[in-house]
Amino acid sequence: MARVSLSCPSPLGGLLRRVLPSLPHTVRDTDVPPLFREPYILSGYRPAGLPWRCYALSLLQMHNETVNVWSHLLAGVCIALRFCVFTVFRGGGILGVRLQAPEGQGLSLDPASLPLVLYVLSSLTYLSCSAAAHLFQSHSELTHYSMFFLDYAGVAVYQYGCALALYLYSSDPAWRHSRVGEVFLPAAALLAWLSCASCCFAKLRYRRPYPLRRKLCQIVPTGLAYLLDISLVAHRLATRSWTSNPALPLHGLQAMLFMLACFFFSYPIPECFCPGQCDIIGHGHQLFHVLLSLCTLVQQEALFQDFTSRRPSLVREHGEGRLLLACASFPCLALCSMLTALATRRHTCARLRKEQQR
Template sequence: MPRVSFAPPSMCLTFLPVLGRLLPSLPPTVQDVDVPPLFREQFILSGYRPVGLSWRCYVLSLLQIHNETLNVWSHLLAAVCVLMRFTMFTILRGGGILGFRLQGPEGQGLSVDVSSLPLVLYVFSAVTYLSCSVAAHLLQSHSEQAHYSLFLLDYVGVAVYQYGCALALCLYSAEAAWTRSMLGQIFLPAAALLAWLSCTACCYAKLHFRRPYPLHKKLCQVVPMGVAYLLDISPVAHRLATCSWTNNSALPLHFLQVVLFLLSAFFFSCPIPERFSPGRYDIVGHSHQLFHIVLSFCTLAQQEALFRDFLWRRPALVRDFGEERLLLACASFPCLTLCCAMTALAMRRRARTQRTKEQR
């Protein structure tokens, strides 16, 4: 596999000296044996960025071809698409931007549209997990400390997205029969607990196990996240099983996002296709890249389905749930985010202290 390094674009000879200073050439990518075991991926033999470069080099590696390029760009473009689609929706169909509306000349100015706040939190959670993933894959090669810190941040972003999905699906996509059921009554507290548990388990697995990772490291990550997903998707699963798809344009999109999520979970769990041809899929086509790409499409499909459910449920949402209950549900979102962030920070500090003692 050829080694590719970044070079400044030759737009105009006059600007080449300036561009040469602003965008210096980066070191070429290296083989797996040239980086510490922590930074190696199973069956990926080349395309690694050298460890210990400046932060600037890793930021500029956004424009370099290496084995993380597709991981970064797939989620970066997905985050841009989520924001652009949300902006178009709020302006054209949502009746207010970011949950706020302008009142008339005799009104009080800006007023909060409570029914749209869960949708805003969902979009925020989607952009958060995509952005955390971009930061982790783009910058993690800086150092061991940066690697651990950024991937713990990535797990916090995933937990935030899990709960953002649960909140939106519970309020916009659930049928009345499911909402009145026992599962519907305990859904949000259980979803928050499972999101926190999945974040904690992923952080523990990342800090506790060393390469080559054993199978139970992957199980420690997949099982809690799988249980959380089964709960979070239950409003949609009930609706898909009990409602007619012919008169509801959101249901095919919900079915699509379920299929895409299951496919992404497969690629996350199994190193396919690189297992069967190590080195061939280093730059393009390895399982984590496929996981990122499929999950990006899953997020976009889910967002589109929620937009349609939002328009369907918005007129009666405040009446059915009550304004105080909606505000309380939305207030649980930053609480969950803070709990996950504090847990990841505490586990990182404890792991660093433990490593320091071992080195002595």
């Protein structure tokens, strides 16, 4: 197999060759186990069984996961930098600590900012988990399963972080007092965990070629969670003029971006029309990643707008105790999702051991 070599003067060259191994060229789908193959993607695969650092260094290599990794890495950097800028110039607060308190400079607990911080943390969690999954999943079968279980847990954390922030910053009082609004947070937590559990189950249960029910196991719980989360935004968009608040057009845009992302997640377009032509750049899952990254960036801007306008009255409307209790449910959901991923990984280890003994 041809290799990309590093040529440097000794002894520096010898040191770099030990620290930075040369990377193998990508291979075709027939050269990797069926678990790692994607429909209509015929080339650009990284060989399985390489050292861990080879997959880390493949961050700088062109392969069929490069766009998936970099789209979420860059989105994570943008989200973190934008939040830091917002904190410094608008007094958003980091971990509930005001940088610009109304009474002057100083430190004071600000419960109103905690949901926004949790939202940003949840966004960074799902983006980093997804990037890690796509970067390292080719190492081995166990790594493949483990990294995607982690990815599903990160998605669940983001779903609930998003639901929490939208409920507290973006919902109208009339919607919060509706039947859906009264059960919104418990239902959002349950559906977020259920989406993690069902995706982990589908990943463990079904083998390639995947049946339709595997996709349904992934889409139905996640879709229900999104429909619940977006219901408060839809109510606001339907009952108010979009020009009355700068956050409303952003909410509408993020909803459209998410719908487009779901379309490309559900269907292998455009690669199904031209197998092998979109292997490195342009296949459907890459478009899903890019659109989802844009959706998260737009959603963050919308929440910044809502936070700025509703922060002064947030504690008065919800009560400080209820606000802190709602925020305390976030780490509980994160813990449940991680335990679910770990439990599914244990079942995967047992199954792989049985298969190796046959």
